[in-house]
Amino acid sequence: MSEASGAPAHRYTATVAGEIERRWQDYWEKNGTFRAPNPVGDLAADGAPTGDKVFVQDMFPYPSGAGLHVGHPLGYIGTDTFARFNRMLGRNVLHTLGFDAFGLPAEQYAVQTGTHPRVTTEANIANMKRQLRALGLGHDERRSFATTDPEYYRWTQWIFLRIYNSYYDAEQGKARPIAELAAEFADGTRETPDGTPWADLTRAEQSEVLDTYRLAYVTESPVNWCPGLGTVLSNEEVTAEGRSERGNFPVFRRNLKQWMMRITAYADRLVDDLDRLDWPEKVKAMQRNWIGRSHGAEVHFPVEQDVIEVFTTRPDTLFGATYMVLAPEHPLVDTLTTEAWPADVDSRWTGGASTPQEAIAAYRRQASMKSELDREENRDKTGVFTGSYATNPVNGARIPVFVADYVLMGYGTGAIMAVPGQDQRDWDFAEEYGLPIVRTVQPEKGFDGQAYTGDGPAINSANDSGLSLNGLGVDEAKKTTIAWLEEHGHGKGTVQYKLRDWLFSRQRYWGEPFPIVYDVEGIAHALPEDMLPVELPDVDEYAPTTYDPEDAETKPSPPLEKATDWVEVELDLGDGPRPYRREVNTMPNWAGSCWYQLRYVDPTNDDAMCDPENERYWMGPQPETHGADDPGGIDLYVGGVEHAVLHLLYARFWHKVLYDLGYVSSQEPYRKLFNQGYIQAYAYTDARGVYVPADEVTEENGTFFYNGEEVFQEYGKMGKSLKNVVTPDEMFDQFGADTFRFYEMSMGPFDDSRPWATKDVVGAQRFLQRLWRLVVNEDTGELRVSESDTVEPTEDDLRALHKAIAGVRADYVDLRFNTAGAKLIELNNYVTKTYGSAESTPRGLVEPLVLMLAPLCPHIAEELWRRLGHETSLTNGPFPEVAERYLVDDTVEYPIQVNGKVRSRITVPADADNDAVQAAALGEEKIAALLDGGEPRKVIVVPGRLVNVVV
């Protein structure tokens, strides 16, 4: 497109750019330009690494078969620019990219075609590597790997075993080896749960006890079973509508035996340590919300022989508890349901049934049939009375116990004390069922709502047993109540979390096998390290058995189950060869991405997942740079906000376990996180709603046409089915990689989403062409740059240059690539205007310009640098330094405002003090005329900025 006939032979066209780019990519590869030395091990260089270290990382891509579109590399170009800038400052920069290659698409493709997922995965990786190479990314290629490499997942399995062989010591607040727990049981330091001496337990019983402590454990508990996918899912993979995030199939809660990770043990540290991270507040808020820590109290309400335990965040409102509610699935519902209604029962409470048992049974049936969606759409409060009354421990009041589906079994204890005066849900229910409402917090003046949830003095809250809250604020009243409950044995202060343990097994083929076998008695055994990796066997069928998506009564059947030769093994695990069965579930897709930064650090280490010295160098805490509280971690982690909870929470959890066990020195994996925006695109549909090719749509006065027919614009993702995909390969052909990189970075702030516009790319190309023309004669290809002694830059030139250097440096540091690019264009325009038609361009201007461009457009910068006579790559600098004296002007122009409107201007020496500036301003002709001899009411002088005269 830019190859018009008749263009000068040495113009910077896409063809010339392509030739230069391939040449420099070869050069970088051949010279190992981006290899970052480690302190020790295979990747160590001679002598210790020099300069500060910088560890930059992109979120792990999944190598999709569709290849990349122009939206995908946005983050990679940003991190590359940042990494290159830091290299030019003399720093030791670790930047590479691996592949998160286990996962459903390759498996599904395998199911359809019979191709082994490894074949598809490797082909996709090869294609993606080709595209990434063409972008000119400065990656240390020695450090790249895929999670599917057995040498990698060997260590994923190894970490699993470390987690499996650990428990959480709540007193020390950290994970410890399970062997230490066993030792404590054995020597009596710690009593076994039921008090039986350790030695009196059989080995099976001992192992059962230990299993209840392990950080990775098997349990039969309610899990998310998705028949449509044939697998179970983690809570994080289930949408609010109760469907699978992938495929949108119904998900059912079923009791199944599955592997879990005890992430809840780390809930407090995962919340608290967010404060130590340099992350977007939005992501921190999402994690806090997901963990959902709330402080409150557990309170016991006696009912006949039983006790209902509730969790409340408002123990201060106990005197306002006028009824109780159990979730329909609550285990006490059966025992508390009475034979007959009390004589005076309110007809609204019975659900029209003649006995409580009938009413409850009908209500439970109804509730179980309601989908999550129904619940969401219909928030009217419903419920039925159990016939039983509980006793409020603070005032002895007899309060009715209901069953209602607005209380969920999955949170707290599945039972609540209802305080309509201070909780809107309870208020709604109380109104519906004619229950009493007692305010225990005095609402603010003028409050005319229903439930009052704000702060205020307690009222109606005192008893004869020494508890009086009246007049206390909410916080004080909570503390007082908890102390009273604890003293009288009615409850205690406690903390609740929304976070649940992490369901860690999947019924899939293309995932990491568990390093676990079961003996004939069904007892799990961890495989010893020297049996790792446990490699995936070849199978005939890659798919788990899937079922009718609506059939909740089906059971998972993993594909590995059918590989009987692999499943049934004879091993010697210490007591001679015995038969075992392998675990047939595989790990979830998140496992491999939980720790990959550690492997980037030491990718070829056969003796450890990574050498502690290398980990400390690249990831260890740096209190001297980042403050005493620095948890360590990589210096910049860039990726989309969609991983805010899942990946980032899991990875933090694993990292903390490894820290507790002493394998890493950093307490967090990612010190600084940055969410890049997305590149969006317009798509167009015709009258039938069918997508038409976006690049053939024309616009006239705000109306869009395709083949003469009107079409309608949509804005959103780029995708094959939307017919609006633009690929990097097209951009390389039309413009070259440097132009493409520059355009992507200049479109807007790195964290903003923006629409792709191919027609705008030419602006970036023109800029590079103008710069090229300053250095190279387009007709002859000869250098047109002065030797330093012939044409010296002028004072004005140097002011423009150093202003740009200062601005560009600051922009690169803060990831403001768009404004850095604009400043380079500005400087280039200045130099073009001044020297574009002169005999030659001063070297003193061109060289810094080329160097400053290098992080964004490395190929053209290397090429020009070489043509300027430099023998070595500019990868490691120099980066231009600012000379402060060119940043300050001798004189300053002040606008003079009168009542906030600019009326005139004066120019004064830069070192003039405020009085002098004021005098000059008031003496200025127009201003003096406006004042007309009168005194201004006030004069504001903002040094270096402006003067405002108030009259």
Added chain:
RNA sequence: GCCCCCGUAGCCCAACCGGCAGAGGCAGUCGACUUAAAAUCGAUCAAGUGCGGGUUCGAGUCCCGUCGGGGGCACCA
């Protein structure tokens, strides 16, 4: 329903602690080159910051309300 982010020229975007609304790009217009066009080069036009209030000498920036767009959470006791 609750919480968070964003609304600046026809379009994408700048504007640091409140201090002259414009750095850069696209498009448009005019000119140069050309037989002509494309490409290229040069010049130029362009909004008073979604809307309504408030604070201030001064508001794109701070506060309140409102509209529009995007995102998160959603009976969590």
